Amino acid sequence: MATEKVIEIEGLKKSFGDKTVLNGMSLFVNKGENLVILGKSGTGKSVTIKCIAGLLTQDEGSLKVFGEEVKNMNEEQLKALRNRIGFLFQSAALYDSMTVRENLAFPLKRVAHLKDKEQIEALCIEVLEAVGLEDAIDKMPADLSGGMRKRMGLARTLILKPEIILYDEPTTGLDTITSREISKLILDMQERYQTSAVIITHDMSCAKITADKVMVMNEGKCVAEGNYEELENSSDQFIQSFFK
Amino acid sequence: MPVQLPFNQTLIKVADQAYFLKSFFRNIFKKGFEWDEFFRQLYVIGYRSIGIVALTGFILGVVLTLQSIPSFKAFGAEGYIPGMVSVSVIREIGPVIIALICAGKIASSIGAELGSMSVTEQIDAMEVSGANPVQFLVVTRILACTIMIPLLTVFADGMALVGSYLANAASSGISLHLFFYKATNILDYGDLLPAFIKTIFFGFAIGFIGCFKGFSANGGTASVGTAANSAVVTASVWIIIIDAIIVQVGNSLLYS
Numbered sequence: 001m002a003t004e005k006v007i008e009i010e011g012l013k014k015s016f017g018d019k020t021v022l023n024g025m026s027l028f029v030n031k032g033e034n035l036v037i038l039g040k041s042g043t044g045k046s047v048t049i050k051c052i053a054g055l056l057t058q059d060e061g062s063l064k065v066f067g068e069e070v071k072n073m074n075e076e077q078l079k080a081l082r083n084r085i086g087f088l089f090q091s092a093a094l095y096d097s098m099t100v101r102e103n104l105a106f107p108l109k110r111v112a113h114l115k116d117k118e119q120i121e122a123l124c125i126e127v128l129e130a131v132g133l134e135d136a137i138d139k140m141p142a143d144l145s146g147g148m149r150k151r152m153g154l155a156r157t158l159i160l161k162p163e164i165i166l167y168d169e170p171t172t173g174l175d176t177i178t179s180r181e182i183s184k185l186i187l188d189m190q191e192r193y194q195t196s197a198v199i200i201t202h203d204m205s206c207a208k209i210t211a212d213k214v215m216v217m218n219e220g221k222c223v224a225e226g227n228y229e230e231l232e233n234s235s236d237q238f239i240q241s242f243f244k
Numbered sequence: 245m246p247v248q249l250p251f252n253q254t255l256i257k258v259a260d261q262a263y264f265l266k267s268f269f270r271n272i273f274k275k276g277f278e279w280d281e282f283f284r285q286l287y288v289i290g291y292r293s294i295g296i297v298a299l300t301g302f303i304l305g306v307v308l309t310l311q312s313i314p315s316f317k318a319f320g321a322e323g324y325i326p327g328m329v330s331v332s333v334i335r336e337i338g339p340v341i342i343a344l345i346c347a348g349k350i351a352s353s354i355g356a357e358l359g360s361m362s363v364t365e366q367i368d369a370m371e372v373s374g375a376n377p378v379q380f381l382v383v384t385r386i387l388a389c390t391i392m393i394p395l396l397t398v399f400a401d402g403m404a405l406v407g408s409y410l411a412n413a414a415s416s417g418i419s420l421h422l423f424f425y426k427a428t429n430i431l432d433y434g435d436l437l438p439a440f441i442k443t444i445f446f447g448f449a450i451g452f453i454g455c456f457k458g459f460s461a462n463g464g465t466a467s468v469g470t471a472a473n474s475a476v477v478t479a480s481v482w483i484i485i486i487d488a489i490i491v492q493v494g495n496s497l498l499y500s
């Protein structure tokens with residue numbers, strides 16, 4: 001059986017004003033595979049995954065998710081696609097005016113169309129336990145620490161059990177122990193639900209735990225690709241520098 | 245990169261607003277109307293503004309009355325003060341002043357709230373999760389403003405009459421009954437209806453501009469302030485323009 005490519009990007013270009021951010025970016029992710037993207041700050045990693053989720057539209061190139069060109073989708077198709085994609089924002093993007101419980105219930109009510117209060121509550125608690133935040137259920141996002149916000153954002157992303165998850169720096173700002181737990185959680189999601197994922201990270205231990213495939217980005221395109229060991233032992237100075 | 249002429253930019257802005265308006269109307273009747281959030285907004289908007297609206301209305305009535313007493317007295321026409329106050333407040337001053345105050349209070353807070361949601365990617369997060377941010381945030385707020393601003397104006401008009409009565413009673417000892425008889429007797433539907441319809445448009449403009457400016461904020465926390473500020477300015481200008489248009493239309497319909 002040929003492996004199905006869930007995300008396929010070819011020659012993606014994207015500029016903001018006269019600033020070119022993506023300059024011929026290409027990548028693909030097979031079903032059930034975790035792709036880790038490394039790269040310096042500002043090379044367009046976040047922009048790439050925002051294009052995948054249809055939040056930004058590329059200027060040139062092709063971007064297919066589940067075999068369909070995202071650019072050509074109408075509103076309904078895009079919505080259907082987004083139901084299958086989870087997105088963890090670099091900034092967590094919690095809804096400030098809602099409690100942790102309401103943050104989690106928001107997608108459950110509107111996207112999964114759940115009505116039963118007990119079922120919603122059970123799902124909230126399950127996912128909060130997974131990220132170690134079960135005590136925070138009645139707190140407001142403003143009362144959470146930076147690391148708690150990050151884990152909370154992760155909980156909200158995972159609660160719908162999406163088929164593709166785009167993680168934008170899932171472990172940044174967390175201590176090493178929590179960071180390892182989150183990395184294991186990502187791995188666990190992959191194993192349990194066969195999710196495919198794109199993981200942007202600067203945290204090499206997270207990359208090592210989660211990656212099936214690693215990619216290094218520089219100046220808006222991919223400069224190296226391989227599994228973790230291959231890149232770790234690369235002779236290229238620039239690529240080496242990420243693994244030190 | 246082509247240089248954009250000011251006129252071009254204005255056209256782009258108008259197009260953006262038209263697009264936003266279209267997406268508002270398309271989402272009103274979509275399945276899954278956000279009743280909870282709608283009622284929450286009705287409450288927030290009404291509750292937040294009722295104090296200032298009551299105070300403004302009351303003072304408006306007092307001041308208008310006290311100002312008119314000397315000149316009306318000179319002609320021995322004090323008896324006309326209740327009617328004069330009620331016509332001028334209900335037809336023109338009340339709706340416009342209250343709408344301008346609500347532009348300052350409500351449009352700015354909607355602009356700031358949605359602006360900060362936009363720059364902290366909360367709106368993107370809603371969209372990416374497959375929920376509908378326009379339905380949840382925009383439809384509820386615009387409809388709540390469209391309903392609450394007319395009600396707040398009616399309330400303020402009432403407070404203005406109370407203020408006017410107190411000022412009147414203090415100077416001439418007019419009875420409550422007589423005052424309200426004179427104040428209401430002079431009004432007809434030609435005064436009330438256009439004034440009320442006007443406030444519906446004012447409410448819509450306040451909600452719409454607040455939401456539009458909030459959604460358009462992108463580029464750091466500074467743009468939240470800009471969104472709030474330009475929401476007030478733009479909504480105020482729209483209120484004046486709508487007022488002028490409705491006076492024209494109303495006059496040509498009623499008196500021609």
Ligand SMILES: Nc1ncnc2c1ncn2[C@@H]1O[C@H](COP(=O)(O)OP(=O)(O)OP(=O)(O)O)[C@@H](O)[C@H]1O
Nearest residue numbers: 016021039040041042043044045046047048090462
């Ligand atoms: N909406 C936008 N409008 C204008 N410029 C943008 C926008 N989004 C991103 N950029 C620019 O694109 C470039 C790449 O941004 P991006 O967020 O993808 O970086 P990144 O690789 O994720 O970096 P980091 O590791 O710091 O998160 C930056 O220079 C940024 O200024």
Ligand SMILES: [Mg+2]
Nearest residue numbers: 045046090168
């Ligand atoms: Mg980033």
